Amino acid sequence: MSESASPSSAKSSLVFVFLVVLIDMLGFGIIMPVLPKLITSITGDTVSQAAVYAGWLAFAYAAMQFVFGPIVGNLSDRFGRRPVLLGALGGYAIAYVLMGFAASLLWLFAARIIAGIMGASFSTAYAYIADISPAEKRAQNFGLIGAAFGLGFIFGPAIGGILGEYGARLPFFAAGLLAALNLLFGFFLLKESLPPEKRRPFKLARANAFVALKGLSGQNKIVFWYAAALTVWMTAHVVYPIIFAFYAIESFGWSEWTVGMALACVGIGAAIVQGVLIRVLIPRIGERNAVIVGAVSMAASSIFYVIAGPDQGWLIFVAIPIGALQGLFQPSINGLMSNAVSDETQGELQGAVASLQSMASVIGPPLFAAVFAAFTVAGSIHYLPGAPFGLAGIISLIALVIFLRGYALHCTSGEVEPPPNAKTLVN
Incomplete structure (x- = not known):
C-alpha cells in the first residue's frame, strides 16, 4: 500500500474511486431513455435513423477510450492518480x-x-485501487468497479426515465451536476496514492495498448496471456447492452417496462456479485477458480437464451442469476495482472487493459448485431433470436482457455502460487 494513502484514508479513497465510476455509469444510464428523443428533436429524423446516429456516437466513445486509455494511464504514472481522476470528473461535467x-x-x-x-x-481508477490495496486484496477491491457498473445500470435508466418526463435535456444536466459534485468531494478529500519516488517519466511512444503490453511483458510474459483473455472476454460481454432489448422484444414481445426490469435484475446481480460475493469467494477459491466460475456461468446462462421459446420468457429470469457469477471473471484477472507487474507501471497496465477493452467494445456490437439480424430476418435459414448469446457463450469459453494457458505458464514460472485454501476445480 502506498505511503501517501494512510490506512485511515484508504477507505474514503476507495469510496471516491467507486463514485467516479458510478457517476460515469449513472450518466450513461441516465441518458439512455432520452437519447433517441434528443437526437430526433435535433435532426428531425425518424427513430430508425436516430438509432444509426446513436450507434456512431457509441463508436466514437469507444474509439476515444481505445486511443486515450494508455495515454491517461501513463499520465497517471507520471503525475499521480489524483489530478487525472479530478480532471476526468471535470471533463464528464x-x-x-x-x-x-x-x-x-x-x-x-x-x-x-x-x-x-x-x-x-477507468484505467487510473484501477491503478489507484492497486496502489492502496495489499496484493491479496486487489482482486476483491477491483470488484468495486464492477459493483459501480451494476449500480449505475440499475439506477441510471430509472432516473433518466423520471427526469425525461420533464424534458429530454434535463437528465444530461443532472448527470453533469453529479460529476461536478463528485469533483468537489474529491478535491477536498481524495489523497494521492502514488508517491513521487514511484513515478516514472511519460513517454508518448509507450502510450498505446500494444507497445505498453510489449513493455509490460518484458517484466512478466504472462501479462500478454491475461490481457488477451480479458479482451476476448469483453468482446463476449458486450452482447448484453447491445442485443438484450432487441432479443427480448423479438422473442417474447416484452414491453419496455419488462425489458427495463430485466436489465435492472442484471444490474442487481452484478452489484451483489462484484460488490459483496467476490470478497467471500476469491479468498476461499482463489483468482484462478473464480475466473473459471465466471466463464462457465456465462456459457451456462447463454444456453437459456438460445433455447427459450416464445412463451418461455421466464427462463431469462433463471438465466440472469446464473449469469451474474460472470462478474468474477474480470476483477480476478485484473488482480492477477496487477500482481504480475511493478508498482511503478500499474497505471500503464490498466491503461493498456482499458484500451483493449474499448477495442472489444468496437468489435463486439457490429458482430452480435449482424448475427442477430442473420437469424431473425425474414427468410433466414433458421430462426434463432438467441444466437448472439450462444456465440457469446462460446467466446467466453475461448477466453477461459486462453486464461488457463497463461495461468499454467505463470505457475510454472514460480512467480505465483495458488492460495493455500483454494480448491482445484479443473485439472
Missing part, C-alpha cells in the same frame, strides 16, 4: 452539459468524444 445544450449532431459527437477521453480514466 463539461461533456454532459454540452449534450444538454446540444443544438446539432456535431455538438453531440463533440460531447461523446470528450466523454470517451474522460472514460479512459
Whole structure:
C-alpha cells in the first residue's frame, strides 16, 4: 500500500474511486431513455435513423477510450492518480452539459468524444485501487468497479426515465451536476496514492495498448496471456447492452417496462456479485477458480437464451442469476495482472487493459448485431433470436482457455502460487 494513502484514508479513497465510476455509469444510464428523443428533436429524423446516429456516437466513445486509455494511464504514472481522476470528473461535467445544450449532431459527437477521453480514466481508477490495496486484496477491491457498473445500470435508466418526463435535456444536466459534485468531494478529500519516488517519466511512444503490453511483458510474459483473455472476454460481454432489448422484444414481445426490469435484475446481480460475493469467494477459491466460475456461468446462462421459446420468457429470469457469477471473471484477472507487474507501471497496465477493452467494445456490437439480424430476418435459414448469446457463450469459453494457458505458464514460472485454501476445480 502506498505511503501517501494512510490506512485511515484508504477507505474514503476507495469510496471516491467507486463514485467516479458510478457517476460515469449513472450518466450513461441516465441518458439512455432520452437519447433517441434528443437526437430526433435535433435532426428531425425518424427513430430508425436516430438509432444509426446513436450507434456512431457509441463508436466514437469507444474509439476515444481505445486511443486515450494508455495515454491517461501513463499520465497517471507520471503525475499521480489524483489530478487525472479530478480532471476526468471535470471533463464528464463539461461533456454532459454540452449534450444538454446540444443544438446539432456535431455538438453531440463533440460531447461523446470528450466523454470517451474522460472514460479512459477507468484505467487510473484501477491503478489507484492497486496502489492502496495489499496484493491479496486487489482482486476483491477491483470488484468495486464492477459493483459501480451494476449500480449505475440499475439506477441510471430509472432516473433518466423520471427526469425525461420533464424534458429530454434535463437528465444530461443532472448527470453533469453529479460529476461536478463528485469533483468537489474529491478535491477536498481524495489523497494521492502514488508517491513521487514511484513515478516514472511519460513517454508518448509507450502510450498505446500494444507497445505498453510489449513493455509490460518484458517484466512478466504472462501479462500478454491475461490481457488477451480479458479482451476476448469483453468482446463476449458486450452482447448484453447491445442485443438484450432487441432479443427480448423479438422473442417474447416484452414491453419496455419488462425489458427495463430485466436489465435492472442484471444490474442487481452484478452489484451483489462484484460488490459483496467476490470478497467471500476469491479468498476461499482463489483468482484462478473464480475466473473459471465466471466463464462457465456465462456459457451456462447463454444456453437459456438460445433455447427459450416464445412463451418461455421466464427462463431469462433463471438465466440472469446464473449469469451474474460472470462478474468474477474480470476483477480476478485484473488482480492477477496487477500482481504480475511493478508498482511503478500499474497505471500503464490498466491503461493498456482499458484500451483493449474499448477495442472489444468496437468489435463486439457490429458482430452480435449482424448475427442477430442473420437469424431473425425474414427468410433466414433458421430462426434463432438467441444466437448472439450462444456465440457469446462460446467466446467466453475461448477466453477461459486462453486464461488457463497463461495461468499454467505463470505457475510454472514460480512467480505465483495458488492460495493455500483454494480448491482445484479443473485439472
